[in-house]
Amino acid sequence: MSTDEGVYAWSAVLMGSPILLKLFDNNPTLAAQVFRLIRHQENILTVNRAHSEVMAINHAAGQNAVSVSREVFDLIACAHQVSLLPDSLFNFTIGPLVKRWKIGFQGNSVPPADELNRLMALTDPHNVELDPARLSVFLRQPGMEIDLGAIAKGYIADVVRGFLRHQQVERALINLGGNVQTLGAPPHTAGWSVGLKTPFGRADELIGVIEVVGKSVVTSGVYERYFERDGRCYHHILDARSGYPLDNELLSVTVISDRSLDGDIYTTLLYGLGVEKSLSALRALPHIEAIFVTRDAEVICSSSRQFAFRLLDDRYRLITDSTA
Numbered sequence: 001m002s003t004d005e006g007v008y009a010w011s012a013v014l015m016g017s018p019i020l021l022k023l024f025d026n027n028p029t030l031a032a033q034v035f036r037l038i039r040h041q042e043n044i045l046t047v048n049r050a051h052s053e054v055m056a057i058n059h060a061a062g063q064n065a066v067s068v069s070r071e072v073f074d075l076i077a078c079a080h081q082v083s084l085l086p087d088s089l090f091n092f093t094i095g096p097l098v099k100r101w102k103i104g105f106q107g108n109s110v111p112p113a114d115e116l117n118r119l120m121a122l123t124d125p126h127n128v129e130l131d132p133a134r135l136s137v138f139l140r141q142p143g144m145e146i147d148l149g150a151i152a153k154g155y156i157a158d159v160v161r162g163f164l165r166h167q168q169v170e171r172a173l174i175n176l177g178g179n180v181q182t183l184g185a186p187p188h189t190a191g192w193s194v195g196l197k198t199p200f201g202r203a204d205e206l207i208g209v210i211e212v213v214g215k216s217v218v219t220s221g222v223y224e225r226y227f228e229r230d231g232r233c234y235h236h237i238l239d240a241r242s243g244y245p246l247d248n249e250l251l252s253v254t255v256i257s258d259r260s261l262d263g264d265i266y267t268t269l270l271y272g273l274g275v276e277k278s279l280s281a282l283r284a285l286p287h288i289e290a291i292f293v294t295r296d297a298e299v300i301c302s303s304s305r306q307f308a309f310r311l312l313d314d315r316y317r318l319i320t321d322s323t324a
């Protein structure tokens with residue numbers, strides 16, 4: 001625990017990520033409850049251990065349907081729906097590819113193409129059967145694996161926000177390894193300041209600062225987890241249509257939204273669309289706003305009704321979508 005001008009902060013490492021909680025009360029009991037809640041959710045959703053509700057589904061692939069809790073079923077139903085959208089990069093059955101590449105888990109070799117082809121055949125979200133009456137999930141092919149890694153942190157950030165609201169907390173921030181969810185704003189400020197990291201920069205180096213009140217800020221960047229091989233960078237956002245990490249002009253996508261789950265879904269979807277198509281898709285989605293950082297050093301903001309952005313790094317050029 002540390003404190004600075006009335007802010008009390010607690011941190012831990014969970015889900016392989018640094019977790020930070022900020023409150024304006026010195027309430028270690030409440031902080032402990034929040035960390036317990038996160039650990040509980042992780043235990044249910046993880047695919048990085050032998051047992052969880054999601055792993056029970058994966059273990060039964062090709063054999064039988066598995067009934068899960070209402071919360072897990074609803075999250076899977078949401079992931080299923082997003083995975084079936086036309087041209088969606090988001091694919092919650094990407095597990096076999098994630099496990100093979102092992103990016104972020106000491107993976108450092110590029111799998112052979114024939115192996116990737118074989119695994120890609122196990123990543124068709126149409127081969128998942130959901131039964132809302134029994135709350136059951138069936139993966140039709142043996143070897144299929146659900147992976148909720150792209151949305152688990154956002155979902156849990158929203159669960160934490162719901163818990164804090166229920167406890168009548170009016171101002172707080174939870175950072176789950178890059179998924180930031182906020183309640184209100186710190187006293188006497190215009191909002192929470194959330195740093196946007198410089199891609200491949202030092203740990204504390206920022207391109208700019210995003211200011212929000214009671215919103216979620218989610219960033220997905222190719223520099224978060226990757227390995228280099230023969231001069232190429234292989235990062236953790238995979239494309240089940242090619243078997244390889246997605247390769248486009250983007251270094252990071254940040255989404256500002258009410259729900260952190262939406263932030264997580266849209267960072268992946270927009271990452272897959274690229275800047276031009278994203279900006280045009282976002283014009284029809286007033287509650288979802290985004291900041292793109294490109295390989296040619298541009299920072300591009302969509303509309304900015306729910307946030308303010310301040311550029312700190314003069315190596316980057318700030319562009320605002322003038323049509324938004």
Ligand code: ADP
Pocket residue numbers: 089090091092094098147148149150151153177178219220221224225236237238239240264267268
């Ligand atoms: P981070 O963990 O850095 O916040 P993201 O939220 O971008 O990252 O999610 C990346 C994780 O999502 C990967 O580690 C993997 O578990 C999973 N994943 C990778 N590619 C996809 C994809 N195309 N669709 C859905 N999930 C993916």
Ligand code: MG
Pocket residue numbers: 149150151220263264265267268
């Ligand atoms: Mg995500």
